[in-house]
Amino acid sequence: MGAAQASDTVFSILAKAHERGDKKATPEELEELRAKVKQNYEEQTDMRYGAARAGVDAIIQPHERVAC
Numbered sequence: 001m002g003a004a005q006a007s008d009t010v011f012s013i014l015a016k017a018h019e020r021g022d023k024k025a026t027p028e029e030l031e032e033l034r035a036k037v038k039q040n041y042e043e044q045t046d047m048r049y050g051a052a053r054a055g056v057d058a059i060i061q062p063h064e065r066v067a068c
Helices: 003-020 027-044 047-052
Strands: none
Touching (some): 003 027
16 A cells, blocks of 8 residues: 555544544645645655664665666
8 A cells, every 4th residue: 555545544534533523623624634644654655764763674776786
């Protein structure tokens, strides 16, 4: 699942949770929430994010790839 689909899924869950609360979200608030969730997913799926948190052993550039 890519960042766009994942962020839409998380947004849907958060939006429904917001609707169940006492305060109803305005369309502007929902759009702001959607943008924030998407931005977070885009940042966290970047290879440098994973590498900085020891989730990636190495980043191999395409021109450095060795044929197996």
